[in-house]
Amino acid sequence: MSIGLGHCLLLAAMLFSIGLYGALAKRNIIAVLMGIELMLNAVNINFVAFNRFTPVSDLTGQLMTVFAITVGVAEVAIGVALAYRIYNDRLTINVDELDNMKG
Amino acid sequence: MFYDFALEHAWLIPLLPAMAFVIIGMITRSYGKLSAGIAVCMSFISFLLSSGVTYALVNYGISVEQPFVQQLNWMHIGSVSISMGVLIDPLTAMMLMVVSTVSLLVQIYSVGYMKGDKGYGRFFAFLSLFAASMLGLVLAVNFLQMYVFWELVGLCSYLLIGFYYYKVSAREAAKKAFMTTRVGDFGLLLGILLLQINFGTLDFMELREIIPAYISVAGTGMMTVIALLVFVGPIGKSGQFPLHVWLPDAMEGPTPVSALIHAATMVVAGVYLVGRAFFMFTELPCVMNVIAWVGGFTAFFAASIAFTQTAIKRILAYSTISQLGYMMLALGVGSLTASFFHLMTHAFFKALLFLCAGAVMHAMADEANIFKMGGLRKKMPITFATMTIGVLAIAGIPPFAGFFSKDEILLAAAQVSTPLYVLATLTAFMTAFYMARLLFVTFCADPADQESYDHAHEPSKFMLFPLIVLAALAVVSGLWGHLEGFGEWVRFGHPHEAGIDMTIAVSSTILSFIAFGIAWNIYVAKRWSSDTIAEKTGILYKLSYNKFYIDEIYEALIKVFVDGVAKVFYWIDIYIVDGIVNGLAHLVGGISWILSKAQNGQAQHYSGVFICGVVILVAYSLYYLAVLGGAL
Numbered sequence: 003m004s005i006g007l008g009h010c011l012l013l014a015a016m017l018f019s020i021g022l023y024g025a026l027a028k029r030n031i032i033a034v035l036m037g038i039e040l041m042l043n044a045v046n047i048n049f050v051a052f053n054r055f056t057p058v059s060d061l062t063g064q065l066m067t068v069f070a071i072t073v074g075v076a077e078v079a080i081g082v083a084l085a086y087r088i089y090n091d092r093l094t095i096n097v098d099e100l101d102n103m104k105g
Numbered sequence: 106m107f108y109d110f111a112l113e114h115a116w117l118i119p120l121l122p123a124m125a126f127v128i129i130g131m132i133t134r135s136y137g138k139l140s141a142g143i144a145v146c147m148s149f150i151s152f153l154l155s156s157g158v159t160y161a162l163v164n165y166g167i168s169v170e171q172p173f174v175q176q177l178n179w180m181h182i183g184s185v186s187i188s189m190g191v192l193i194d195p196l197t198a199m200m201l202m203v204v205s206t207v208s209l210l211v212q213i214y215s216v217g218y219m220k221g222d223k224g225y226g227r228f229f230a231f232l233s234l235f236a237a238s239m240l241g242l243v244l245a246v247n248f249l250q251m252y253v254f255w256e257l258v259g260l261c262s263y264l265l266i267g268f269y270y271y272k273v274s275a276r277e278a279a280k281k282a283f284m285t286t287r288v289g290d291f292g293l294l295l296g297i298l299l300l301q302i303n304f305g306t307l308d309f310m311e312l313r314e315i316i317p318a319y320i321s322v323a324g325t326g327m328m329t330v331i332a333l334l335v336f337v338g339p340i341g342k343s344g345q346f347p348l349h350v351w352l353p354d355a356m357e358g359p360t361p362v363s364a365l366i367h368a369a370t371m372v373v374a375g376v377y378l379v380g381r382a383f384f385m386f387t388e389l390p391c392v393m394n395v396i397a398w399v400g401g402f403t404a405f406f407a408a409s410i411a412f413t414q415t416a417i418k419r420i421l422a423y424s425t426i427s428q429l430g431y432m433m434l435a436l437g438v439g440s441l442t443a444s445f446f447h448l449m450t451h452a453f454f455k456a457l458l459f460l461c462a463g464a465v466m467h468a469m470a471d472e473a474n475i476f477k478m479g480g481l482r483k484k485m486p487i488t489f490a491t492m493t494i495g496v497l498a499i500a501g502i503p504p505f506a507g508f509f510s511k512d513e514i515l516l517a518a519a520q521v522s523t524p525l526y527v528l529a530t531l532t533a534f535m536t537a538f539y540m541a542r543l544l545f546v547t548f549c550a551d552p553a554d555q556e557s558y559d560h561a562h563e564p565s566k567f568m569l570f571p572l573i574v575l576a577a578l579a580v581v582s583g584l585w586g587h588l589e590g591f592g593e594w595v596r597f598g599h600p601h602e603a604g605i606d607m608t609i610a611v612s613s614t615i616l617s618f619i620a621f622g623i624a625w626n627i628y629v630a631k632r633w634s635s636d637t638i639a640e641k642t643g644i645l646y647k648l649s650y651n652k653f654y655i656d657e658i659y660e661a662l663i664k665v666f667v668d669g670v671a672k673v674f675y676w677i678d679i680y681i682v683d684g685i686v687n688g689l690a691h692l693v694g695g696i697s698w699i700l701s702k703a704q705n706g707q708a709q710h711y712s713g714v715f716i717c718g719v720v721i722l723v724a725y726s727l728y729y730l731a732v733l734g735g736a737l
Contacts, residue, residue: 026709101706
């Protein structure tokens with residue numbers, strides 16, 4: 003059995019779902035960030051997979067992935083920095099308690 | 106020539122005192138003497154201009170039929186065009202002379218009277234505005250312009266009656282005056298609006314042509330309503346029964362203000378309005394009857410109250426109401442000439458009486474009760490002499506001014522209705538009595554209070570000068586008017602023949618002398634005791650002393666009526682108006698409360714909703730793709 007586009011997309015979908023679950027359900031802000039990162043990488047897998055299984059490849063997918071990883075790094079850096087500042091300020095990283103924007 | 110200039114620039118007459126008001130009010134208020142100087146100067150110039158206008162009027166033969174009119178467009182709203190300008194005919198000229206003379210003299214008097222008052226500058230500002238408003242009213246070319254100044258006059262009287270605003274009674278009196286006249290003004294406004302709706306114009310000259318024609322076509326129904334509504338204005342302003350209650354309370358203002366209100370600027374506005382709109386009233390006999398009877402009754406009613414009052418200014422106030430009743434009576438029986446003749450002479454002798462009263466009160470440390478004065482004849486000979494002239498004038502003793510004008514009124518009344526004539530004659534008798542009582546008790550009886558008697562003195566020359574001028578006018582204005590043909594100028598329709606009916610003149614004079622005699626016996630010779638008389642007349646005395654309980658009746662009516670209406674409106678306000686507003690607020694509040702539950706501040710919930718949204722959108726697009734084959 004050779005690995006096809008469908009398998010790659012299935013893997014990406016699973017990874018995205020796990021990430022989504024983590025981002026929505028986890029209490030720890032770091033875990034939430036990790037979930038977001040997982041979703042990002044699921045998308046990256048999609049890019050690479052589409053690039054691989056396109057008949058005439060022009061490396062657009064790969065380029066996009068590199069670009070997305072770069073952005074992802076920046077995002078994580080800011081996310082973790084924010085988490086750190088929040089912890090300094092509130093002495094907690096439980097997202098349930100961070101509800102200052104309550105209406 | 107100066108009189109040409111005056112005629113062409115008649116609009117300056119009210120404008121100059123108005124400017125004095127602005128200058129004093131904005132710049133010089135805190136400099137008392139300067140303010141007084143400005144006010145008196147401006148008044149003097151407008152007096153000169155008024156004289157110029159009167160001279161021009163005689164010179165060019167401007168008559169009631171051919172007045173001098175100058176106007177320019179004031180405003181233009183849709184099809185309605187309103188002008189503002191000056192209308193000069195003998196009526197106007199006479200009023201200009203009276204108003205400017207009296208207000209000038211009163212201002213000169215005030216220079217002395219108000220000395221040392223901390224509101225000195227403010228007082229002259231208000232006096233100037235008062236004179237300006239009245240002069241503007243007199244010159245009005247249409248009902249609307251007149252109404253504007255009419256209200257200004259009301260405002261000034263409010264400001265001046267409440268001049269001592271730190272006194273509760275003064276504030277109350279000012280409010281009372283304003284609100285009582287407001288009742289009348291409302292009727293007048295309705296009348297004016299109806300005129301505008303019916304005729305499309307408020308111009309006196311145009312209405313004079315239109316109204317008789319209208320009545321001959323459409324009958325008197327509508328016009329009667331209008332005329333009665335218009336007449337409600339004068340009832341309020343000129344203190345006719347039943348809206349007279351504000352006038353006696355207006356005594357709370359400084360005495361020069363009382364003189365001004367009673368003689369020239371405020372109360373005669375009502376008489377002037379009826380005179381100005383006489384072309385309307387003469388066409389309506391039933392309205393004329395109403396005017397005559399309101400006037401006649403007021404004259405008698407006020408005189409009967411003046412009988413028992415003890416405050417000097419209050420007696421004079423009721424006598425003013427009574428004399429205004431005379432003027433209305435004269436208008437009602439169709440004699441514009443008699444009414445305006447009396448208006449003129451009354452302006453002079455009433456201003457004189459008030460200024461004398463002011464001088465007396467000034468000398469007695471603001472004591473107002475005449476029974477605490479007495480014997481001032483020796484201390485204040487000039488005031489006594491001038492006051493005597495005033496009293497003789499108002500009592501109608503020949504050859505003083507009041508004799509001629511009162512005789513004209515009695516004559517006019519006798520020609521139309523005997524009951525009114527009897528009422529007027531009776532009033533004349535009563536007038537003579539209570540004025541004699543005032544004079545005798547104040548000046549001739551023994552001093553009641555030795556200490557204040559010792560302190561009494563003649564007033565300063567600023568105060569004496571106006572007294573003497575007015576006394577001279579109170580002597581000559583009647584005779585002069587009689588001889589010089591007052592009725593050929595100030596009239597409605599045919600020139601009025603000045604005539605003296607011997608029966609009427611002699612009988613009223615004899616009655617006046619009898620009244621003087623009775624007053625002398627009671628109050629000076631003390632042959633009859635006034636207390637016994639008061640006891641014997643019992644309830645009548647009480648009624649008169651308490652002013653027929655009119656104030657109390659009004660108070661009770663206001664309690665029942667106003668409070669009742671207020672309760673209804675309060676309920677509507679709370680449960681319906683507020684109910685709707687508050688209900689809406691609660692509705693919005695409730696909805697936003699529900700919506701705010703979604704804003705719980707949890708970023709993860711937001712993302713969840715966001716994801717759900719994305720899923721729904723994607724599902725929707727896929728559905729479209731599947732069903733419509735990519736038509737999206």
